[in-house]
Amino acid sequence: MNFLIRIFRFYYEGFRSMTVGKTLWLIILIKLFILFAFFRLFLFPDFLGQRFKSDEEKSEYVIEQFNRQRE
Structure with a gap:
């Protein structure tokens, strides 16, 4: 669970510090x-x-239709 939180925080911090990237997204x-x-x-x-x-x-x-495709 800690690993998932670290991944989320990594992307959250990176996205928060973007300026042009937010507009592009x-x-x-x-x-x-x-x-x-x-x-x-x-x-x-x-x-x-x-x-x-x-x-x-x-x-x-x-x-x-599924049965027809199997034949």
Whole structure:
């Protein structure tokens, strides 16, 4: 446990003393959020939610697809 605390403090102190780095990390995090939000909304539609109404139908379809790939 002491080892994890030392690692946390190492990164915390290093990040706290940054000036330009904080701005760069903020830009990186904003870009990642926008990227994943775009992927989720436009590239990965709710396939199961559109085709099946109940959780049981969804699970049966997924199990069927897994079994098909094994054959």
